[in-house]
Amino acid sequence: MSDAADLTSLRTLTDEFTRFMLSYKFGIDEMMTKITILKEEFNHRHDYSPIEHVSSRLKSPQSILAKAHRKGCELTLDGIRSELHDIAGIRVTCSFISDTYKIFDMIAAQKDVTVLQVRDYIQEPKANGYKSLHMIIEVPVFLSDRVEQVKVEIQIRTIAMDFWASLEHKIYYKYNRDVPERLLDELRDAALTANRLDVKMERLHDEVVALSDVAGEDDGVMDARDIGRAGVPDALLRMLAAARAVE
Ligand code: 0O2
Numbered sequence: 001m002s003d004a005a006d007l008t009s010l011r012t013l014t015d016e017f018t019r020f021m022l023s024y025k026f027g028i029d030e031m032m033t034k035i036t037i038l039k040e041e042f043n044h045r046h047d048y049s050p051i052e053h054v055s056s057r058l059k060s061p062q063s064i065l066a067k068a069h070r071k072g073c074e075l076t077l078d079g080i081r082s083e084l085h086d087i088a089g090i091r092v093t094c095s096f097i098s099d100t101y102k103i104f105d106m107i108a109a110q111k112d113v114t115v116l117q118v119r120d121y122i123q124e125p126k127a128n129g130y131k132s133l134h135m136i137i138e139v140p141v142f143l144s145d146r147v148e149q150v151k152v153e154i155q156i157r158t159i160a161m162d163f164w165a166s167l168e169h170k171i172y173y174k175y176n177r178d179v180p181e182r183l184l185d186e187l188r189d190a191a192l193t194a195n196r197l198d199v200k201m202e203r204l205h206d207e208v209v210a211l212s213d214v215a216g217e218d219d220g221v222m223d224a225r226d227i228g229r230a231g232v233p234d235a236l237l238r239m240l241a242a243a244r245a246v247e
Helices: 003-046 061-071 077-083 097-108 159-174 181-215 234-246
Strands: 051-058 088-094 114-120 133-142 147-158
Touching (some): 003 077, 003 088, 003 097, 003 147, 061 077, 088 159, 097 147, 097 181
Antiparallel strands (some): 051 088, 114 133, 133 147
16 A cells, blocks of 8 residues: 555544544543433432433543453444443432432433443442442434443442442552552441441431421521522511611
8 A cells, every 4th residue: 555545544534533432522522411401400300310411422542442342343434432430420429328319310301312221339249348329321412423322430439438439449459459468458447437427318318308498497608699589587677777776
């Protein structure tokens, strides 16, 4: 092949790969919009948000290649597309364990979202203590010349599970995947402690919610957008009037 032909085919391949990566970016964009809407709407309806934090990441080309090699998948864009499910990734962090399942259900119920795979590491934690609810979904992305179904991996977990997972991930890479047994034991123990905290916090939260339902509690803060709309308590008005009369 001539140098010019080589260059043209290289350009074509680069362009195809860029389009391949872009479709995953668009998949993330679609799902991030859906999750943000769910978060804001839930917040509006219930005065509380089951979602604490949402983040996303696109796997780097190097990491895609390494995983494709590890899985022994065909090194073509089609091969990678069908075998690698986490090129586009979203992580949703919730306050409580029950919230993770609420978010899962709300995502799964969306008409244009197809759930391809579910791994419930909350019900069945990994041997190292890892807990998280994973779903691989497919979402349509509307491009100028076609509609593409894009896979996105969504990991849903509590703050405590997330704290544990990020530390374990760091340790795993620090020791180049060969972590000393003592640290592995401590990590398993820390996972149990994190779980106890999750269970206790949720129980306390349920208790407080039940109390404030009865008392119609004011939590002591107001949204700045409500200034002018919220009424001024009678007692405060009387106090202000009395102070003015003394002036
Ligand atoms: P990274 O760097 O986060 O992207 P599969 O071949 O698809 O069946 P896979 O991809 O290992 O197997 O699926 P699984 O078990 O659902 O894990 C997918 C992702 O979950 C991982 O992606 C991690 O992000 C996370 N994960 C799974 N197990 C653990 C764990 O024990 N500890 C931590 N900290 N995270 C975990 P990657 O590509 O491995 O890593």
